[in-house]
Amino acid sequence: MSQKFTAQAILEREYLPVRAKIIEIASALDRIDRATGGPPDDPRGKQIQTALELLLENGPDRAERVQLLFSRHYDETWPATLQMPNR
Amino acid sequence: MYYIDPHIHMVSRTTDDYETLAKMGCVGLSEPAFWAGYDRGSVDGFRDYFRQLTDFESRRAAIYGIQHFTWLCINAKEAENVELSRDVIAMIPEFLNAKGVLGIGEIGLNKNTRNEAIVFLEHIDLAMKTNEQILIHTPHLEDKYQGTRMILDMLISDNRIERHRVLVDHVEEHTIRPVLEAGFWAGMTLYPVSKCTPARAADMVEMYGPERLMVNSAGDWGPSKPTAVPDFILEMRRRGHGEELIRRIVYDNPLTFFGQSRNFDFQAPC
Numbered sequence: 001m002s003q004k005f006t007a008q009a010i011l012e013r014e015y016l017p018v019r020a021k022i023i024e025i026a027s028a029l030d031r032i033d034r035a036t037g038g039p040p041d042d043p044r045g046k047q048i049q050t051a052l053e054l055l056l057e058n059g060p061d062r063a064e065r066v067q068l069l070f071s072r073h074y075d076e077t078w079p080a081t082l083q084m085p086n087r
Numbered sequence: 088m089y090y091i092d093p094h095i096h097m098v099s100r101t102t103d104d105y106e107t108l109a110k111m112g113c114v115g116l117s118e119p120a121f122w123a124g125y126d127r128g129s130v131d132g133f134r135d136y137f138r139q140l141t142d143f144e145s146r147r148a149a150i151y152g153i154q155h156f157t158w159l160c161i162n163a164k165e166a167e168n169v170e171l172s173r174d175v176i177a178m179i180p181e182f183l184n185a186k187g188v189l190g191i192g193e194i195g196l197n198k199n200t201r202n203e204a205i206v207f208l209e210h211i212d213l214a215m216k217t218n219e220q221i222l223i224h225t226p227h228l229e230d231k232y233q234g235t236r237m238i239l240d241m242l243i244s245d246n247r248i249e250r251h252r253v254l255v256d257h258v259e260e261h262t263i264r265p266v267l268e269a270g271f272w273a274g275m276t277l278y279p280v281s282k283c284t285p286a287r288a289a290d291m292v293e294m295y296g297p298e299r300l301m302v303n304s305a306g307d308w309g310p311s312k313p314t315a316v317p318d319f320i321l322e323m324r325r326r327g328h329g330e331e332l333i334r335r336i337v338y339d340n341p342l343t344f345f346g347q348s349r350n351f352d353f354q355a356p357c
């Protein structure tokens with residue numbers, strides 16, 4: 001299933017929405033900095049920073065990689081960890 | 088374009104919403120049983136809810152020419168009460184032959200706990216015993232990936248399950264591939280903040296194709312938009328996709344999947 005438009009046409013359409021979203025992120029980070037109480041000691045701050053760095057890497061699966069960054073770890077041995085009843 | 092919303096909680100919506108959906112082309116919808124925003128206290132509380140889903144709600148929808156279908160279960164948020172869950176699972180068969188009941192759902196995980204997994208598996212046992220289709224809720228936000236993988240582990244290790252009779256809902260970029268590759272149906276939920284936007288859903292259609300893929304609004308009592316499926320249709324058109332492809336996702340695919348349920352007596356609009 002392919003896209004119908006060229007990269008240039010999609011950039012044309014997405015430029016302003018992307019610009020607006022980046023400014024929203026920048027101002028939210030500024031808001032945190034301006035607030036009292038110093039930088040929060042919260043792993044989510046680091047998570048946001050790592051996610052922003054991820055955006056600068058090459059595609060095509062940035063969205064998936066950002067999703068995984070914000071996800072709890074999956075361990076396939078979970079049935080043993082949770083002591084699931086034998087079926 | 089006519090469309091079907093395969094996942095929407097109309098008990099939480101107004102009659103005005105039915106009217107708006109009808110004006111936008113909605114001709115059918117399916118409503119999985121879900122959390123009311125508070126834990127119900129007894130099996131009779133669920134019995135009354137199932138009466139609402141199988142009787143009153145379909146009559147309310149019919150006033151606007153919308154055909155209403157439903158799925159029954161006790162949801163994952165209430166599964167920590169295993170005793171109540173077992174009582175509800177034992178009561179569900181009272182309603183399985185009611186008009187419009189498509190199967191067991193939306194079952195799944197919420198915080199990915201042991202009790203949730205136990206109740207999920209007991210719902211699966213019920214569905215296998217009664218030959219019902221299954222609609223699955225995957226968890227929100229940071230719990231989604233882990234929970235989806237756990238759900239897939241449980242489904243794939245059960246050789247009674249026919250994968251084309253299971254819909255795994257609320258997939259996003261990091262969970263859609265394993266669901267489709269394993270042969271299940273996948274649903275993308277269009278929510279304002281959590282879950283997926285119309286643009287991201289259209290991206291996933293472009294990346295994975297329309298096979299076994301649907302979109303829904305999951306409109307409920309929280310921040311949600313019951314008209315999100317028309318938003319998706321518009322996004323697809325703006326991208327130059329043809330009507331046939333769009334109709335496949337918002338109409339033909341729900342018909343194909345629901346058509347495998349014995350109580351799906353949909354009358355196509357003439």
Ligand SMILES: [Zn+2]
Binds near residue numbers: 096119121193224305
């Ligand atoms: Zn739902």
